[in-house]
Amino acid sequence: MKEMRLLSALLALAAFAAPPLPTIEEYQKRRAALRTALPDAAIVLHASSDRSGDPRVPLIQEPNFFYLTGWTEPGAVLLLLPKGSQPEEILFLPPRNERKERYEGRHWAAGDKDVETKSGFAKVMSTGTWEDEFKRLAAKCSKVYALKPSGGAWKTLPVEREVLDATGAIARLRMVKSQTEIDLLQHAIDVTARAHLAAWKRAKAGLYEYQIEATMTEVMQEAGCKRHAYRPVIGSGPNSVILHYGANRRRMDSGEMLVADVGAECSDYAADITRSIPVNGKFNPRQREIYELVLGAQKAAIAAVRPGEMLVRGALVEAAKQYMDKHGKPINGKPPSTYFVHGIGHHVGLEVHDATAADVPLEPGNVITIEPGMYIPEENFGVRIEDMVLVTEKGGIVLSRALPREIAQIEKRMR
Numbered sequence: 001m002k003e004m005r006l007l008s009a010l011l012a013l014a015a016f017a018a019p020p021l022p023t024i025e026e027y028q029k030r031r032a033a034l035r036t037a038l039p040d041a042a043i044v045l046h047a048s049s050d051r052s053g054d055p056r057v058p059l060i061q062e063p064n065f066f067y068l069t070g071w072t073e074p075g076a077v078l079l080l081l082p083k084g085s086q087p088e089e090i091l092f093l094p095p096r097n098e099r100k101e102r103y104e105g106r107h108w109a110a111g112d113k114d115v116e117t118k119s120g121f122a123k124v125m126s127t128g129t130w131e132d133e134f135k136r137l138a139a140k141c142s143k144v145y146a147l148k149p150s151g152g153a154w155k156t157l158p159v160e161r162e163v164l165d166a167t168g169a170i171a172r173l174r175m176v177k178s179q180t181e182i183d184l185l186q187h188a189i190d191v192t193a194r195a196h197l198a199a200w201k202r203a204k205a206g207l208y209e210y211q212i213e214a215t216m217t218e219v220m221q222e223a224g225c226k227r228h229a230y231r232p233v234i235g236s237g238p239n240s241v242i243l244h245y246g247a248n249r250r251r252m253d254s255g256e257m258l259v260a261d262v263g264a265e266c267s268d269y270a271a272d273i274t275r276s277i278p279v280n281g282k283f284n285p286r287q288r289e290i291y292e293l294v295l296g297a298q299k300a301a302i303a304a305v306r307p308g309e310m311l312v313r314g315a316l317v318e319a320a321k322q323y324m325d326k327h328g329k330p331i332n333g334k335p336p337s338t339y340f341v342h343g344i345g346h347h348v349g350l351e352v353h354d355a356t357a358a359d360v361p362l363e364p365g366n367v368i369t370i371e372p373g374m375y376i377p378e379e380n381f382g383v384r385i386e387d388m389v390l391v392t393e394k395g396g397i398v399l400s401r402a403l404p405r406e407i408a409q410i411e412k413r414m415r
């Protein structure tokens, strides 16, 4: 008996142990891959700027910069140069600031002992010198690339020449996850699944949506995950039809559906899972009807996942819509798929809506969501079912399969 308890405690610990982070070598490999994708180019990336003056916002590293360096501190600049040049890459770090370090602890700076080993860069210099170095070294390259800010202006680079956008090339790399990344995503998913199960146990009429959020947050933080990967959507009744509802202030009632679209960020990787459950633990006939339609559509879309298909249009979306219209009755005189009003899914990785290069079909190593939904404002309820799927040669593997989605299983786990 005692042994059994010890064993189950060990198993619980094992389930929560975060897998290893990418090594310095993996980051170096990613930079080498980018250099190959954009040959004969100087590539410049800026880390997030230093916002330590604003204690309301956590520093989240610019994800492309993080993907290529693993560097978490703000204010740094990355310069990549063509294969074979001397040097091939430089990491520029802000100079030491003693006053700032009194508040935040020690930061790394150029010249620190071991900074090369710590960063994985053979050459680490001060940001004070970056403009001059960049001008000198970029002059030898036929192209200059940087990240084009979405919607914003280009970060001014000290060169009078055309600057090309590196975003697409980096996105293509980020879309194919390494085994290390898949393991980290799986961990974020496993913790998130437990958070959903805890919410199911807790849900009942009279509770507020934020109490469900609190229960889920506790599971994530107990497991060592840093934060929600996105603002949690916990919408009951009329709120369940609002796709990105995030106020989570409403009191839930018996007979309502609760849509919980909630995912943990663990070791910088995001999970994104949605379940729709009846607040009182029992689906009524109408909820059951719509839920089965969405679930069937989700299974049809997952079955259509394979390399070569497009995510935003084509076979996956069509499979889901066709299932709805073939198996469902018209709603207010319209085909059921009219009530499926958003995309079928997106890539997930460091970001919940992860980097995506335009018009690139699915490939093995992609991790995507499949998340059909139907939202009927006239009836004050919506259903969305969202799982995370790994694309392999043979088709999709549902990484979030540990979290039930069949009605009978949900009702059983809510008891």
Ligand SMILES: [Mn+2]
Residues within 6 Å of the ligand: 272, 346, 369, 371, 386
């Ligand atoms: Mn999603």
